[in-house]
Amino acid sequence: MAMISVEGLSKTYRVANKQPGLVGTLRHALRRQTTDVAAVADVSFRIEPGEMVGFLGGNGAGKTTTLKMLSGLIHPSAGRVEVAGHTPQRRQAPFLRQITLVMGQKQQLLWDLPPRDSLRLNAAVYGIDDREAERRIGELAAMLELGDELNRPVRKLSLGERMKAELLAALLHRPAVLFLDEPTLGLDVNAQARVRQFLAEYNQRFGATVLLTSHYMADITALCPRVLLIHQGRLFYDGSLAALSARLAPCREVRLELTTILPASSLERFGTIEALEGRTVRLLIRRDQLTARVGELLAALPVADLEVRDPPIDELIGTLLQQGVIG
Amino acid sequence: MRRGLRIARVLLSTQYALMLEYRAEIALWSLSGVVPLLMLGLWSQSEAGQALGLGATGLSRYFLAAFVVRQFTVVWVIHAFEEDALQGRLSPLLLQPLQPLWRYVAAHLAEQLTRLPFLAAIVAVVMLVHPQAAWWPSPRALLLTALFTWLGFAVNFLLQTSITMLCFWSERASALDRLLFFPYLALSGLLAPLEAFPPGVRSLALATPFAYQVAIPARLLAGEPVAIGPALAVLGAWLALLLPLCLILWRAGVRRYGAMGA
Structure with a gap:
């Protein structure tokens, strides 16, 4: 039986339209005009117990709205959702005990108190006795490499420490289903890696089902063998990450800082020039040629600095949809 | 039951710890509720106490008692809830197996507890002046005051x-709270004891919830007679009306919740 089952899920928001200026303001005050915007449209998928699935899409694609419906935070406009055998929007206690929703830029920890106070409260709310709560806190804190930070006010913690404490609080009741919305947003590279490693370990140890959205391709590649791709509220792809990667990101972006300004003609042979502004160059180079090309350009060009990264997901998805590569 | 008691204990202690972080702010809030003390200053210069059948001492005690009980009946849930809803802080609360409104109840009770030392200090100063x-109120008066204040x-x-x-x-429902402020000011007994009102207005005040937030518990604390039975009946009727209304509105509201900002 699937842990998450979604059929024809849709969410439509009514949005007010207001023209600028005084006339628009008066007209809006007297006669409010609204438009129905489909944030999610006819989305269907199933996720089996223990699966880790990446949820990809640009800003406003409908990822967060879908997660909010799956967690029961908002009611769908149409369609059917079942998570762990429950209808999420009823928000019954047995369902809430099995799920968690972590939002990267939002917090559930009490800002002015140490995380331990929030953890104590969560333990009481979820009916975990003090001894068991301490054991779980110790276990999760060790996995997250958290120590004294749990006794410092949340407002005094770094973003990375705060995120780890948020994860600990969100997982104290050991949920079977994790909805993670940008859990690594804004974290430095080391903190991102730590969170990723923790999520992988948590999934392995407790067999949790994970649906993860991220703007960082590295999160998805490290954790999710399967991905869902959503664009303008519609599901465009549901399949293996490997198959999508080849289509989604056949190239990597190489950002160069040169010591002198060079013409485009002397850079073209290394890859596709994405941008050339003064001494800064952004090249797209095919993954299979990356090592060789980077070696060549380091030998041939006056390079002051070099960075290799994945192109932003939003741009790639937009390009691929435009080209009809997916969909 | 045991789980409920544990949640109540932990929720109250956590909220108390949180309120202690804001103790300076809470001290100022206590001071901002000094309207009855101002009234005490104003009315003590007049013969009003005699005219109302309370005497000068009775009137002074009434206003001091009104200052004390008001500290425990002030409610600010609309402002806290609105901010939480707008900032997205309501969402995680909705996903825990505990009705979120209990957190606001606990926050109010913890805040009242935090006010106590400031309240005691202000009362001591007023008594010196x-x-x-x-x-000293009798134990019966204290007990009844506690019951009616609660x-x-x-x-x-x-x-x-x-x-x-x-x-x-509506994103700015707190503006509607102003609708309650003026009837509260007029009918609660904050500015004058209910004896000062014409009989018709007094009866109206006693039928509203406002008189039970200041006038009735203040009279009890000051040792003045109160018709306990009718007062309990009115409070019971309001509770019976408002509790289901809140639950119905809550159920309808969360269906509309868009989790904006979350």
């Missing part, structure tokens, strides 16, 4: 929560 206002707070909390639920329909 107005020695005629000093008195019931007054409960009714006020439910009344404001009913309006708070409009946050699910």
